[in-house]
Amino acid sequence: MKLTPLNITLAVILVWLLSEWKMDQEMIFSWGWLVLLLVILSLVDLAFRIIFKELKKIWFLEIGFILIVGIVMIILKIQ
Numbered sequence: 001m002k003l004t005p006l007n008i009t010l011a012v013i014l015v016w017l018l019s020e021w022k023m024d025q026e027m028i029f030s031w032g033w034l035v036l037l038l039v040i041l042s043l044v045d046l047a048f049r050i051i052f053k054e055l056k057k058i059w060f061l062e063i064g065f066i067l068i069v070g071i072v073m074i075i076l077k078i079q
Contacts, residue, residue: 002055005062006045010038 017034044065052058 004058005066006041010041
């Protein structure tokens with residue numbers, strides 16, 4: 001299994017979820033949205049692996065994807 005930025009992102013999200021699980025605070029995401037996010041990230045990672053065979057290209061494209069999604073999320077949160 002090749003390590004890619006989306007795999008790292010999935011791992012970070014799962015660790016964050018487990019660390020926040022028993023807190024008394026309200027979750028940022030509902031369970032449905034969290035599962036949807038995990039499925040989408042997995043499918044995008046799989047698509048990048050199928051389309052691009054070279055690992056270096058996959059790294060650049062996935063980092064770009066993560067940055068674009070992060071920027072869009074910040075812009076939507078500000079509005």
